[in-house]
Amino acid sequence: MTRIELRSDTFTLPTEEMRRAMYEAEVGDDVWGEDPTVARLEALAATIIGKEAALFVPSGTMGNLLAVMTHCHRGDEVVMESECHIYYYEAGGMSAVAGVIPRLVKGKNGVLDPDDVRRAIREPNIHYAPPTLLTLENTHNRGGGTVTDLGTMAALASVARERGMKVHMDGARVFHAAHYLKVPVTQITKHVDSVMFCLSKGLSAPVGSMLAGDAEFVERARRNRKMLGGGMRQAGVLAAAGIVALEKMVDRLVEDHATARCLAEGLSQIDGVAVDMDTVQTNIVSFDIAGLGMTASEFARAMAERGVMFSTRPPYGIRAVTHRHVTMADIHRALEAVRELAAQPR
Numbered sequence: 514m515t516r517i518e519l520r521s522d523t524f525t526l527p528t529e530e531m532r533r534a535m536y537e538a539e540v541g542d543d544v545w546g547e548d549p550t551v552a553r554l555e556a557l558a559a560t561i562i563g564k565e566a567a568l569f570v571p572s573g574t575m576g577n578l579l580a581v582m583t584h585c586h587r588g589d590e591v592v593m594e595s596e597c598h599i600y601y602y603e604a605g606g607m608s609a610v611a612g613v614i615p616r617l618v619k620g621k622n623g624v625l626d627p628d629d630v631r632r633a634i635r636e637p638n639i640h641y642a643p644p645t646l647l648t649l650e651n652t653h654n655r656g657g658g659t660v661t662d663l664g665t666m667a668a669l670a671s672v673a674r675e676r677g678m679k680v681h682m683d684g685a686r687v688f689h690a691a692h693y694l695k696v697p698v699t700q701i702t703k704h705v706d707s708v709m710f711c712l713s714k715g716l717s718a719p720v721g722s723m724l725a726g727d728a729e730f731v732e733r734a735r736r737n738r739k740m741l742g743g744g745m746r747q748a749g750v751l752a753a754a755g756i757v758a759l760e761k762m763v764d765r766l767v768e769d770h771a772t773a774r775c776l777a778e779g780l781s782q783i784d785g786v787a788v789d790m791d792t793v794q795t796n797i798v799s800f801d802i803a804g805l806g807m808t809a810s811e812f813a814r815a816m817a818e819r820g821v822m823f824s825t826r827p828p829y830g831i832r833a834v835t836h837r838h839v840t841m842a843d844i845h846r847a848l849e850a851v852r853e854l855a856a857q858p859r
């Protein structure tokens with residue numbers, strides 16, 4: 514029985530075409546600016562995302578950290594959604610390394626209200642850390658893969674700009690947001706000064722993310738990347754897979770939205786499982802299993818025994834993420850396994 518991997522789209526494996534491109538990649542020392550394949554990936558990424566320049570970074574976490582370091586000074590305040598990835602899952606790097614403090618604003622399923630953000634930005638005062646950056650996350654991971662629409666993006670950006678703040682977007686899954694909104698991705702990114710997006714999630718590249726912005730910002734981020742030890746040498750081997758990811762893998766992401774919806778609909782019909790269907794917009798399904806009389810860890814363990822891998826959001830939350838290796842048949846098998854577990858006497 515093959516395992517159905519719903520823990521994350523980070524589990525995607527490189528395609529055959531990626532492996533071939535990696536083998537054949539022309540490479541050089543990228544710290545010296547001499548890797549032609551990295552240069553090609555950075556130029557392609559900048560064009561696709563609608564910014565002047567882009568930087569290849571080892572991970573989304575480093576891309577976000579570099580954005581914070583490059584936009585802010587130590588002691589600055591960064592306004593962000595209370596459950597955003599930068600705050601929740603990046604090991605406190607923004608404070609430990611970049612020296613900034615977060616100002617958390619609660620969103621609705623991860624989507625910020627511009628009025629709440631306006632209220633959170635404090636007037637200049639000797640007592641306060643100066644607010645210099647607003648970060649957004651689109652799609653929002655802990656919100657359940659939710660999308661911030663274009664009107665809200667514009668309003669949030671204008672609130673920040675009124676106060677002289679820059680805007681960075683964690684767009685790890687921004688192409689999913691573009692599919693959901695049925696707009697070119699540049700319609701989303703035009704509202705922000707910088708954007709990070711991942712090649713290594715649904716796009717299936719083995720490693721890497723991009724940080725994009727204007728040329729001057731990206732040059733300063735490049736220096737900061739070196740400072741963090743993220744200067745990579747013959748990185749064209751990895752960039753080659755990233756080029757295939759951007760050229761070939763973006764359009765198919767809609768298939769992952771369809772499998773996620775099918776999973777969510779099936780789950781919502783199982784007694785003891787609660788799914789907020791409003792949050793099911795892209796490739797993430799967050800649901801609550803308190804009604805099954807078990808904890809998230811117990812549920813995940815029982816499902817793993819049945820060959821279906823979920824991630825947990827304790828105490829009762831479960832997350833499923835769909836991707837290229839999850840077919841509709843897998844979704845039906847996963848649902849059958851949940852139904853069988855739910856029907857067991859406890």
Ligand code: TLP
Nearest residue numbers: 521523572573574575598602654683685
């Ligand atoms: N998210 C991972 C885990 O870290 C939770 C996942 O499995 O979803 N921004 C967002 C919105 C993300 O979801 C992630 C990865 C990142 C940034 C960080 O990317 P990496 O893993 O490349 O550092």
